[in-house]
Amino acid sequence: METDDPITITFAPEGGHLRAVVRGAGTYSNTLTCWRTIAAVMRERRPRGLLLVDETTGEPLSAEQWKTLVDAMAGAGLEHVRIAHVKPLGLQHIEFCELFAREAGLDARVFTNEMEASLWLRYAERSPFL
Numbered sequence: 001m002e003t004d005d006p007i008t009i010t011f012a013p014e015g016g017h018l019r020a021v022v023r024g025a026g027t028y029s030n031t032l033t034c035w036r037t038i039a040a041v042m043r044e045r046r047p048r049g050l051l052l053v054d055e056t057t058g059e060p061l062s063a064e065q066w067k068t069l070v071d072a073m074a075g076a077g078l079e080h081v082r083i084a085h086v087k088p089l090g091l092q093h094i095e096f097c098e099l100f101a102r103e104a105g106l107d108a109r110v111f112t113n114e115m116e117a118s119l120w121l122r123y124a125e126r127s128p129f130l
Contacts, residue, residue, distance in 0.1 A: 082108075
């Protein structure tokens with residue numbers, strides 16, 4: 001059964017990007033709340049990119065839930081920034097998130113290592129298709 005224990009999100013600027021750390025239960029409801037909160041902060045602060053360190057726990061979201069979540073976030077303003085999503089506790093099924101995000105036109109990648117994610121965020125070239 002899915003529990004909606006609240007999540008916490010902390011934000012800090014990092015070299016022109018925004019670093020967000022999220023902790024708590026990784027339920028669909030919490031994940032959607034997390035991304036809506038991140039999108040609002042991104043619109044307010046206008047960083048070049050997002051380094052999301054996702055330390056949520058619990059059962060992973062299904063491919064269908066990731067697809068629904070990405071569709072729900074369409075037009076939220078994340079289309080204009082590079083997103084590095086770090087899952088230091090393990091990827092689970094998050095590769096679906098990257099696939100659906102890219103299909104939706106987002107410049108996003110998933111990592112297990114924060115240093116690799118940070119380097120990609122800073123130095124990798126943007127796709128000419130985005």
